[in-house]
Amino acid sequence: MACDISQRILSTINEHGPTDSIKLSALLKEDHQKIVGAVKSLQSLGNVIDVSQETIKEWKLTEEGKIVAEKGSHEARVYYAIPGDKGISQAEVMKEGPYAKVGFSKAMSSGWICIDKSSGSPLVKQKVPSIVDSVKENLCLILSNEADKVSDALKQDYKKRKLLEESIIKCYALKRGPEFSLSIVKAETDLNTDMILSGSWAGKEFKEYNFDAFGLPPSGGHLHPLLKVRSQFRQIFLEMGFSEMPTDKYVENSFWNFDALFQPQQHPARDAHDTFFLLDPQISTTSEMEYLRRVKNVHSKGGFGSKGYGYEWKLEEAQKNLLRTHTTAVSARMLYQLAQDGFKPVKYFSIDRVFRNETLDATHLAEFHQVEGVVADFNLTLGHLIGFMQEFFRKLGIDQLKFKPTYNPYTEPSMEVYCFHNGLNKWIEVGNSGVFRPEMLLPMGLPENVTVIAWGLSLERPTMIKYGIDNIRDLVGPRVNLQMVQDNPICRLDKTKSSTGDLMKSVLQQWDQIFKEVENLRKEVQDLKVGMGESGDSTGPGIDDLLINGSLNICIFADPVRPPYSLNILVNILRQQIPITTAVHVHSSMENIPDDLKNFFSCGEVLDKNVSGGISIRLVWKPVGLDPTMVITPTSSGPITGEVNIARLMCSFLKGDLGLNYRHPCSLNTLLIDHWLDLIHKDVIHGEKSDLASFEGRISCKLKEAQCVTGNEITIVDLCLWSALKNLQLEKKFIYQYPKWYEKISQYC
Structure with missing residues (x-):
């Protein structure tokens, strides 16, 4: 049967020229899938026919559309239901059928009918003497396979009215190939003993080997997922x-x-x-x-x-x-x-x-x-x-x-x-x-x-x-x-490696995010200085680069429940290099602030407006949660959130080497500092009890080997750790367990 269909397809192409599988299905009166199967069989013979896949859109009438094509559109049926000039009540119109409401609305919008209220009770009357039911005519054209005579806009309108539905049909375009022939000769797939002995193989055509095809999978045992x-x-x-x-x-x-x-x-x-x-x-x-x-x-x-x-x-x-x-x-x-x-x-x-x-x-x-x-x-x-x-x-x-x-x-x-x-x-x-x-x-x-x-x-x-x-x-x-x-595949657990290379890669990625604000400040100040006729200095984001018109204004919002004690320490260190004035404010939503928080900074609590140059820092106590927020003006940069990130920025202001300098993102020591600051933020400040216990296990190994977390010198890691421990009321425990570390940290706090 399949061979017969294939032969008929070749004959049709030979007589009528290029065609497609849908037309062949109608011409040969065969199911489209059978035509497709025969086409693929002919493809396997080589270049007998050229085949290309196409997509055809076809419009079909819905069940409602078939009723319209047979009996007329809903609006036309409403129009013809009104008797001449006498008119009819709207209630009577609605009895004309299930689509009377739609027909009434369409007839009104088309101007075919109107409502006359001159005689007291409103009557529905014909407004025009005759109508042309174009909806029925167009649907009949589509039904008779003449959809191309109907505009696309009308088709879409009928689709919205659920009179038409659009279907997409995939078919194959066919034409004669380089080796076209009306006789079908099936290529041999195997060379057997009889062919060799009789010599018949010489007159036969063999199917080419497909070296890209997958072979049969070898049989054998398989490990259970549990064993993997x-x-x-x-x-x-x-x-x-x-x-x-x-x-x-x-x-x-x-x-x-x-x-x-x-x-x-x-x-x-x-x-x-x-x-x-x-x-x-x-x-x-x-x-x-x-x-x-x-x-x-x-x-x-x-x-x-x-x-x-x-x-x-x-x-x-x-x-x-x-x-x-x-x-x-x-x-x-x-x-x-x-x-x-x-x-x-x-x-x-x-x-x-x-x-x-x-x-x-x-x-x-x-x-x-x-x-x-x-x-x-x-x-x-x-x-x-x-x-x-x-x-x-x-x-x-x-x-x-x-x-x-x-x-x-x-x-x-x-x-x-x-x-x-x-x-x-x-x-x-x-x-x-x-x-x-x-x-x-x-x-x-x-x-x-x-x-x-x-x-x-x-x-x-x-x-x-x-x-x-x-x-x-x-x-x-x-x-x-x-x-x-x-x-099931072999088991490859998503293991992570804590090599120095991986550590440097991950920390350098988060470095770009953390110091994006500093870079924005540096570029903005450099542009302003060039505009003012000053020479640019490309030695790095030092404090002199960040001062705009001689001063930098910093406002920090912090929660009195979690004071950023590391900020107080860093401000005192910065005072050794540059003039800093500070002020503490209490938001109106806060009550009963302790005196030590009102006088948070150890010196310079009053902001002196007559002091020129340096940094002006305002600390505002308000309920902001675990993470304080820093805003720097005048800049276009966004806020900096989190005590460890604020400490990073403040420490980058330092000039020279005070043991806390934090300005070299490619140094291994800075990468190590970033790693521990992230742990403090995640496990100590934001972590649960289990996270804190795990952090204590890690930190104990470090403080037994050295006097400080990252070595024998204090860094901002130690300052932020001290601040976090003090907020959790754990500083006494660490003082007792690690006296050498406390001896170092006490020099600053």
């Missing part, structure tokens, strides 16, 4: 210096799974509805009897500074076998062995299967994989734990984290870790974390000043986030689509 993500997790742990723990024991006894972790024997997690217990073998024993005795005592009587739980600890309960509910049982064994071998700081990790008697839903299974990290060292804090987790999840490409306090029997403090799932459009729990309790660690024989921090998360939920799966049963279990396993 697992390998990436393992690589991240190894990059962070962790060692893998042996996790080949799916069956544990209750002692290592619960008791060694200081989890009481009456805890609900040890019930059968939460844990899978074994029937055969039902119990097992442990050889560490002295350790078992210490665990029993700390549970029953307390010890190591703890009161314990005060219950009768039972050996038979600790001997019950179960499918391990967490890999923390493995961590307990490793920590105990570490204590016996002589403690040294370690970092362990494990990724393996655990079992819980859970209710199955979109995010929970009875069998899943747990990822666990354990760090044992001297004097670790919660800040170190948060810092480890943020770095770990950052390497996973997950930066939307929240930490929520929780309770665990064997950790204190404890936190749940939440991550935002874009597919579910909500926060989901991805892990748990905490600091192991002394009641767990000291019976093992670990030193008292050793702290162990740990966190655990499932492997399934990060995999769901990575691959956009919103139901865990589509990832693991009998509902898994094996094609999904084959089609």
Whole structure:
């Protein structure tokens, strides 16, 4: 059948010349799709015909339009419904049909009818003796395939009236090709043995090879998405210096799974509805009897500074076998062995299967994989734990984290870790974390000043986030689509690198934004100086370049709840180089401002209008929130927002080297300063408690290595940090922990 259509198409082109598939469909009385299929078949023969795709607009009558073409337009029907000069009431007109209202309106606007009120009650009468129903005539033309005789404006009008609809049809224009022929010879696709033996291949035409075509994909095994993500997790742990723990024991006894972790024997997690217990073998024993005795005592009587739980600890309960509910049982064994071998700081990790008697839903299974990290060292804090987790999840490409306090029997403090799932459009729990309790660690024989921090998360939920799966049963279990396993790409986590090159690139980008205002000021002042006949100075945006007509006016709006203490320090430093006058104002919306804020600046509180040159600074206390705002006049620049950004600008005014100069965006020291200023703005000023704890963990490492944050000399980082700590009432804590840093900062404040 297809061959017959192809032959008829060739004959038609030979007789009538160039045509298109729509005309062929009408001429040959075949469905358009069949014509298209035959055309593509002819294309595969080579250059028999030339084919080009075209787009044709076609106008068709709607159901309402077909009624108009048959019975006349709505307005014409209303006109003919009115009897001569007698007229008819409007209510009677509206009974003429469902389109009477539209017809009445159109007939009125066309001037065909009118309303006569001279006889009392209003009557609808014919206004003209005769009419021409052009709407019906035009629709009949379109219906008879003569749409080109109707103007485009009328077509659009009929389309608005829903009498016409426009359809776009894709078709093919056809004409004779260089190798046109009426006989169809199908090219051979294979050279077989019979052709070679008989020699018939010499008289046959073969189809050209398509070397761009894809070959058949090779068959083979495919890694499950869980295994792909697992390998990436393992690589991240190894990059962070962790060692893998042996996790080949799916069956544990209750002692290592619960008791060694200081989890009481009456805890609900040890019930059968939460844990899978074994029937055969039902119990097992442990050889560490002295350790078992210490665990029993700390549970029953307390010890190591703890009161314990005060219950009768039972050996038979600790001997019950179960499918391990967490890999923390493995961590307990490793920590105990570490204590016996002589403690040294370690970092362990494990990724393996655990079992819980859970209710199955979109995010929970009875069998899943747990990822666990354990760090044992001297004097670790919660800040170190948060810092480890943020770095770990950052390497996973997950930066939307929240930490929520929780309770665990064997950790204190404890936190749940939440991550935002874009597919579910909500926060989901991805892990748990905490600091192991002394009641767990000291019976093992670990030193008292050793702290162990740990966190655990499932492997399934990060995999769901990575691959956009919103139901865990589509990832693991009998509902898994094996094609999904084959089609999903390899796991490439969006890891970020903290190399010096990346740091310089990111900081240089934000440098352009932060100092855009300074550059605008410099150019504006330079243009003014040139216009006044002064010589330009291109040495940089110093304070002399920024003064307009001998003075610069700065107004700063700040909230008395969060005073910008770094500003006071910087003003006093600038006074060593240039004259500065200051004034403090209180907005009318503020009440009960403390006296120390009314006298915020240590000197020069009164603005002296007779002083020429220098900088005039006005500080206005008003409720503006966490970020103060600086406005500089007379300039066309916009405001500068945020204490750290104001400090950047004020510090750039300094001439020479006072230890705070901030004028060289390409120097590595300036990049480091920018990095820490951004952290202070994000984690200390605007951050939550978890962000602040993470920042404390980072800053403690720096202040233990050097006297100041970026080295042994004070920079604006230290000034802004002092201001933020003072607003949070944490300065005394830092004074106690880092006396050398306070000794340095006290020289300025």
